[in-house]
Amino acid sequence: MLTSLLADLGEPMTKRADLLPGTLDLLVLKAVSLGSVHGYGVLLRIEEVTEGGLLVEQGSLYPALYRLEKEGLLATEWGVSSNNRRAKFYSLTTPGRRRLKAKKASWQRLCAAMEAALDAKPREV
Amino acid sequence: MWIRLRLGVTGILGRRRFERELADEVSFHLSKRTEHWQREGLTPTEARRRARLEFGNVDKIKEEVRDARFGGWVEQARQDLRHGYRALANNRGFTAVAVLSLAIGIGFNTTIFSVVDAVLLRPMPYEAPDRLVAIERIFPDAGRWDITFRQHRSWRQQTDLFESMAFGWSWFEATVASEGYAPERERGFSVDTNLFATRASSRSLVAISCPRRDCPGRTMWSS
Numbered sequence: 001m002l003t004s005l006l007a008d009l010g011e012p013m014t015k016r017a018d019l020l021p022g023t024l025d026l027l028v029l030k031a032v033s034l035g036s037v038h039g040y041g042v043l044l045r046i047e048e049v050t051e052g053g054l055l056v057e058q059g060s061l062y063p064a065l066y067r068l069e070k071e072g073l074l075a076t077e078w079g080v081s082s083n084n085r086r087a088k089f090y091s092l093t094t095p096g097r098r099r100l101k102a103k104k105a106s107w108q109r110l111c112a113a114m115e116a117a118l119d120a121k122p123r124e125v
Numbered sequence: 126m127w128i129r130l131r132l133g134v135t136g137i138l139g140r141r142r143f144e145r146e147l148a149d150e151v152s153f154h155l156s157k158r159t160e161h162w163q164r165e166g167l168t169p170t171e172a173r174r175r176a177r178l179e180f181g182n183v184d185k186i187k188e189e190v191r192d193a194r195f196g197g198w199v200e201q202a203r204q205d206l207r208h209g210y211r212a213l214a215n216n217r218g219f220t221a222v223a224v225l226s227l228a229i230g231i232g233f234n235t236t237i238f239s240v241v242d243a244v245l246l247r248p249m250p251y252e253a254p255d256r257l258v259a260i261e262r263i264f265p266d267a268g269r270w271d272i273t274f275r276q277h278r279s280w281r282q283q284t285d286l287f288e289s290m291a292f293g294w295s296w297f298e299a300t301v302a303s304e305g306y307a308p309e310r311e312r313g314f315s316v317d318t319n320l321f322a323t324r325a326s327s328r329s330l331v332a333i334s335c336p337r338r339d340c341p342g343r344t345m346w347s348s
Binding site: 088 | 179190192194
């Protein structure tokens with residue numbers, strides 16, 4: 001649901017990873033934590049920091065943003081974008097910051113464990 | 126629960142604003158993306174098409190946002206039901222007591238209502254039930270006394286208060302049988318023949334002298 005192949009858009013598929021379920025929330029929280037930003041900006045930030053390595057289905061960004069807002073992790077405010085258009089800006093609330101920290105820690109644990117598991121040599125088992 | 130309710134209320138009130146803002150947000154995203162592709166060298170039409178394709182089905186995504194924001198009511202009802210079921214299943218004793226209380230309460234109410242309906246609400250199955258009375262004899266110091274047939278007859282002769290008076294004296298049970306029908310056990314009440322005249326006269330004040338307290342006028346002639 002969170003991911004799609006851009007094959008039908010003629011986009012080269014190489015070296016872009018599908019998002020694992022549940023990781024979009026974490027990415028959104030991280031992107032917003034870098035400073036108040038509108039929905040499109042969240043997408044740009046994710047693409048920028050991952051250097052296009054992750055495939056975010058753009059539409060799925062908005063359900064995620066609204067869900068996080070409902071959970072009280074994001075605050076919203078209407079403002080004016082850099083080219084003077086009205087846009088909705090998201091920022092991180094205190095519970096949001098706490099959630100980001102917790103999710104980041106659990107993600108890093110998972111990564112470390114996966115890496116260890118995948119790098120295991122026969123004699124170590 | 127309260128928070129959900131409040132969200133629901135503001136959800137209904139602010140629904141139009143929500144829809145407008147969501148549409149604004151989506152169109153902002155699409156136009157920004159279109160600009161992006163134009164800068165990359167696409168024609169405006171191509172850039173717009175590309176932006177839309179990347180974004181996905183706008184209506185479907187809006188629906189997902191609505192679900193995320195308000196929670197589909199079907200989904201929420203399903204969750205509530207499941208939660209309720211689990212809570213009840215985890216606490217068998219409480220469930221048993223609750224079910225039993227409900228069952229007894231409903232049964233009791235049904236019984237009471239049937240009686241109230243038959244006795245008070247539904248009109249008696251006679252022509253002028255509001256003109257039908259039962260007469261009792263009560264002495265201030267000696268209480269209720271049976272009415273004898275002689276007493277009844279003398280009342281009937283002395284008063285023109287009632288259109289007609291009949292006398293009934295005792296309950297009995299009998300087997301009623303007639304050719305071609307299965308015999309049936311019926312409850313009856315002994316009455317004098319005046320009763321049938323009394324019943325036949327419509328719109329008339331009728332009195333029934335009754336020797337026993339437990340004989341309301343309306344059960345005098347059950348057929």
